[in-house]
Amino acid sequence: MKHYPFDFKQEANIIVATFTTVTNTQYRVYFYPCQEYFTNINTDSNLYRSCYFFGFTKLSPNERKIEPIDLKVRNTILSIIHQFFSIRGQDHYLLFFCGNDDNKNLKRAKCFDLWYRRSDFYNLFVKLDEEIVYYDEQVNTKNYEDLSLILPINNPQNERIQEEFLTFKSQLFQNK
Numbered sequence: 378m379k380h381y382p383f384d385f386k387q388e389a390n391i392i393v394a395t396f397t398t399v400t401n402t403q404y405r406v407y408f409y410p411c412q413e414y415f416t417n418i419n420t421d422s423n424l425y426r427s428c429y430f431f432g433f434t435k436l437s438p439n440e441r442k443i444e445p446i447d448l449k450v451r452n453t454i455l456s457i458i459h460q461f462f463s464i465r466g467q468d469h470y471l472l473f474f475c476g477n478d479d480n481k482n483l484k485r486a487k488c489f490d491l492w493y494r495r496s497d498f499y500n501l502f503v504k505l506d507e508e509i510v511y512y513d514e515q516v517n518t519k520n521y522e523d524l525s526l527i528l529p530i531n532n533p534q535n536e537r538i539q540e541e542f543l544t545f546k547s548q549l550f551q552n553k
Contacts, residue, residue: 379456380453381450385457385464390410390413391407391409392408392429394460394461402442403439404436405433406433407431407432408430408471409431411430425545428471429470431473458498462502467531471528472526473489482521500530503535504525504526505525505526506524507523507526
């Protein structure tokens with residue numbers, strides 16, 4: 378089997394997929410409608426209407442457990458994304474945000490980029506990456522966060538969506 382079995386379910390307005398690895402670690406993959414997650418955005422954009430914020434996490438009690446590399450985790454998460462687009466339609470888009478709360482944002486962004494480049498995913502989806510730099514006055518330092526846009530390659534609105542992404546990115550973080 379190339380990936381772990383997973384199940385989709387609806388939790389309020391959030392779409393969730395879960396799976397369990399061979400080491401009995403559970404993962405949760407989630408898709409929040411951007412309208413509910415981000416409040417600082419232009420409601421006239423296609424991204425606003427058709428976008429989901431996407432992420433994944435290990436669940437308790439193994440959320441901090443260091444595990445051996447398991448390519449089935451990568452394959453499962455990429456399969457879940459593919460299935461999400463099959464269910465929701467090719468006119469939707471995903472934002473993958475790597476926050477800097479734990480200083481591992483760059484590691485997560487690079488890992489996901491490696492997953493993307495080493496799979497056939499790049500034949501099906503476009504992935505655009507942006508680094509967000511903002512100054513935190515409370516601790517007198519610059520912070521860096523990473524944001525990726527993932528969209529089906531065959532969507533006729535891709536060029537316009539990619540242009541909106543740059544504006545969207547700045548709207549999301551204008552209050553940082």
